[in-house]
Amino acid sequence: MAPPHLRLRLLLLAAFAVLRALAHDGPDLDVWAADLSHAPDSASANSALPEHVGATAAARSGHSAAQVPHWYHTRDTIAGDDSARLRFTAEVQHDIWRHQNPPTCEGRRYLETPYHRFGLGSLLNRASGTLGFAMNQGLIMLYHEELGSPNFLGSYCAGVLNPSCIFMPPSNCTAYARDPRNKVKIHTGSDDHSYPMPVVPDKWVQRWAETDMSSSGMVNLQYWWRAQAAGYFSRLNARTSQEMIARRLRSAARGAAPLPLPPDTIAVHVRHGDKSTEMKLASWKKHHARVDRLARQRGLNEHFIYLSTDDPDVVHAAHAIRERNYRVFSLPCPALMDGAGVLPCRTNSTSANPGYDMEEDGTHADQIALFAVESLLLALEATHFVGQRGSSWARLIDELRMVVDKACRDGSSVDIDHHDQCQCPEDAEELVG
Numbered sequence: 001m002a003p004p005h006l007r008l009r010l011l012l013l014a015a016f017a018v019l020r021a022l023a024h025d026g027p028d029l030d031v032w033a034a035d036l037s038h039a040p041d042s043a044s045a046n047s048a049l050p051e052h053v054g055a056t057a058a059a060r061s062g063h064s065a066a067q068v069p070h071w072y073h074t075r076d077t078i079a080g081d082d083s084a085r086l087r088f089t090a091e092v093q094h095d096i097w098r099h100q101n102p103p104t105c106e107g108r109r110y111l112e113t114p115y116h117r118f119g120l121g122s123l124l125n126r127a128s129g130t131l132g133f134a135m136n137q138g139l140i141m142l143y144h145e146e147l148g149s150p151n152f153l154g155s156y157c158a159g160v161l162n163p164s165c166i167f168m169p170p171s172n173c174t175a176y177a178r179d180p181r182n183k184v185k186i187h188t189g190s191d192d193h194s195y196p197m198p199v200v201p202d203k204w205v206q207r208w209a210e211t212d213m214s215s216s217g218m219v220n221l222q223y224w225w226r227a228q229a230a231g232y233f234s235r236l237n238a239r240t241s242q243e244m245i246a247r248r249l250r251s252a253a254r255g256a257a258p259l260p261l262p263p264d265t266i267a268v269h270v271r272h273g274d275k276s277t278e279m280k281l282a283s284w285k286k287h288h289a290r291v292d293r294l295a296r297q298r299g300l301n302e303h304f305i306y307l308s309t310d311d312p313d314v315v316h317a318a319h320a321i322r323e324r325n326y327r328v329f330s331l332p333c334p335a336l337m338d339g340a341g342v343l344p345c346r347t348n349s350t351s352a353n354p355g356y357d358m359e360e361d362g363t364h365a366d367q368i369a370l371f372a373v374e375s376l377l378l379a380l381e382a383t384h385f386v387g388q389r390g391s392s393w394a395r396l397i398d399e400l401r402m403v404v405d406k407a408c409r410d411g412s413s414v415d416i417d418h419h420d421q422c423q424c425p426e427d428a429e430e431l432v433g
Ligand SMILES: *[C@@H]1O[C@H](CO)[C@@H](O)[C@H](O)[C@H]1NC(C)=O
Pocket: 101, 102, 103, 104, 105, 172, 173
């Protein structure tokens, strides 16, 4: 339990967060207003004290921000011990942090990622190679100012057209290096550092060569490094953290996803749409069958599924399951932040990454990115995971969950199609075709 002063702060934070959510979610106002009017202390709904209203709403959901898992909270470093995470997480996170956040920014050399327009999952995976290369060269890694810009169009990012709209910047020297008065020359990286295999810091290449990793379950250095770098990159910035905590309290209050998720929940990510041009997509039926197999192998009686997907038909199909002992949770598309309708968070379009919001000229791309991150953070709460690792997004879920708190426990390989796989078969199931 948090100490009293911290609890108060967290409560206020939750209250504020819920209030922000209320302010953003036009169509939801009715629902919440109805809720409040039935609350025992409904008089507070009319009170001018915003904290009070927000606190009431949070209390009605039975949850406070303190119950939202630690990865929703903004933080500088990924602290904690490695007993339930990928091996060496604490040490490598400390290495990255120290390298990227030096005591002084002056006189340092800087390397920015190359510019490209891939989707959010791909950005975070690819940046791992630039980081590895930069660490080997003694350079501080920065995002290109427009890295992945089509993902960040819209009013939330308001002109911040790189991942630091949502996440912490990779270095606390970013502002210094970008300030023209400091006349810093920033080198640009080449994509070759990231693809197909990321450059890994020499120290860790060495350490892996000297360490018997066979018992750790993670025997692939490149996948391990991508997971670590992605973990570092996806620390939420303060603003997004508040937004995500508010959303988590909301999804819990609505019953879209209980907080916490039931034990042994299986997260399923189904990537369809334009990904068909890059890999053979597995149908919902295939995912469903894999869920059943996993549940059988684990001896699970109840099938709790948390589903994330870009395909609206998959949402319908999953919620239409009539088998006994099945409960499917998924997030509905959120209301637009300006209250003018519902975010087109899933699409049938096969012409582009759904995250680019092409049908709306990208107007809400940033809100789709936020929704994707909301869905991702929730997937990390589940015990098991089923997805196709040919999708960068599915891979990101698999990587982050292991950095957050789910170590591999089993060393056998699940597939031979991709070289950069984690070998974590009991939790992360690879679907091929
Ligand atoms: C960056 O972080 C390091 C390590 O905590 C700190 O010593 C340094 O003062 C910070 N620099 C800036 C510009 O905030």
